[in-house]
Amino acid sequence: MSEEDSEMTERISLEGKVAVVTGAGRGLGRAYAELLAERGARVVVNDLGTDVSGFGKDSTIAEQVADLIRSRGGEAIANDSDVSTPEGGSDLITTTIERFRRIDLLVNNAGILGSQLFEDATLDDFDHYWRVHLGGPVNAVRAAWPYMVAQRYGKIILTTSVSGLFGLRGQATYAAAKCAVVGLMRILALEGAEHGILVNTISPIAYTRMHPAAGSRLSEADGRAAMPVEAVAPAIVWLASDSCSETNRIYNVGAGAIQRIAIVMGPGFYDPHLTPESIAENCAKVESIEGFSEPGPFDPSIGDT
8 A cells, every 4th residue: 555545544443333352351352452442442351361271260351451441541341251151252242232232343352272282182172172262252242143133233353373274283172163263254244244244254473372382482572573462453443444344254464464365266177977087187187276266155056065
């Protein structure tokens, strides 16, 4: 964007908007909450205050951020509900409606992280991650959905990860839950469209307390300098703004860059009498994505997948 174009773009304001951010006590969520408030949104700072693995509780974590926002002249309340439970998701949204009478933006950011090889992970380990990374958004969105439908307006942001989208050794439990979030987005975007609800997913790249938990050897000083959490927050404000009408999108955001990630399909190989041998002979065509297309929503009239 040229300097001239930049000057022509009106400063994005979120005055009058009510934003809920889960996992907003530290790291990325805190950066989101602070910038949303700075741009005029009334913010609900949700954080259970667990350790990086999802255990423990500290309600002062959310309170500190809400206090900071208020000290800067913004409007914010703290909430320590556990969104990994249906009751926690319901309590979070009920508290929001009781205080602010509406909800315009729900940022599902709360997450946990560890590192273990797939061969060492149990189904209980997978369930632990599912309940936070996928169950959290399900519980919060389910509670917020009726209010967004009634007001015929709503923005929902989900959080995926390069671990789930592209892979990272030792992250089977985390990656499986993070990739499932993309499937959830697809359906929420489809079902929300008729109600004025827009749903997008971000894949943030920033240095947080999760990096050491994932086995990163990057020092905290170098990590924060190269990948500051503050560099991701502008994308949240943009997605929250009325000027943004995107939905069903995945955005990779970090270190000053934002780019759309898409799941695409290559032209492939066609043979009405497909055989294992014809596939083997035409493997290069099967593998190529040159001239790719991006499939739209599935049409049930042409069969199941």
